[in-house]
Amino acid sequence: MKLSNVWFTALSESEEGQMITVSGREELTEFVQSGKFKERAEITWKYEADKLGMPLEEVAGRMEEVQAVLQKAMEKDKLSILTGVYTGGGEKVWVFYTRTVRVFGERLNEALASFELLPISIYTEVDPEWEEYLDMLEMKEWAVE
Template identity: 75%
Template sequence: MRLSKEWFTALSEDEKGQLVTVCGREELTEFVKSGKFKERVEISWKFEGDEKGMPSDELAEKMESVQEAMAKAMEKDKLAILTGVYTGGGEKTWIFYTRTVRVFGERLNEALESFELLPIEIYTEVDPEWDEYLDMYEMKQWAVD
């Protein structure tokens, strides 16, 4: 299975009407069909957003560094795949599908050890059908170029 580097970006709104940027990964059909990535991990970082609910440039850069560290650690041997990123409404959420939550947690701690303590929350759910990814992928029809 080859991991795509193709992403789409779509715009949405949260329940308060604030802008949410949705970045979704393309070409993951083989991973979905493999049945190996049955658990979904959502990592959320709440922040004080600007008037549009988006992070400051400085915070956005820090979040990008965190994202790069997590993706590199998880995807090096395909333990987990970063499938989507939601930013807006005072929150950034990264969605991963993983083979095992236990090992994901261990590797997450290793990946983030060079950062000071981050204000993140982690939610996991068994999602063998990739329901969240498929719902998010439907937003591709509103992708921005």
């Protein structure tokens, strides 16, 4: 299975009316159909938002660093696949599909060890049908060029 790096970006809004950018990864059909990635892990970073609900520049930069480290660590042997990133409304959420939550957690701790304590929380759920991903993929029709 070849992992693409093709993404789309769409705009949505929170229940409070703040803008949310949605970045979704495309071309993951083989991974969905493989049946190997049955668990979803979501990492949420709550932040102090500007008036539009977006992170301040310094925090946004740190989030980008964390995302790059996480994606590299999780995808190096296809343990987990970053499928979507939601930013806005005072939080950033990274969505991964993983082969095993236990090893995902171990690798998460290893990957983030060089950072000072981050304000993140982790949620996991069994999602063998990739329901969250398929819902997010429907937003592609509103993609920003």
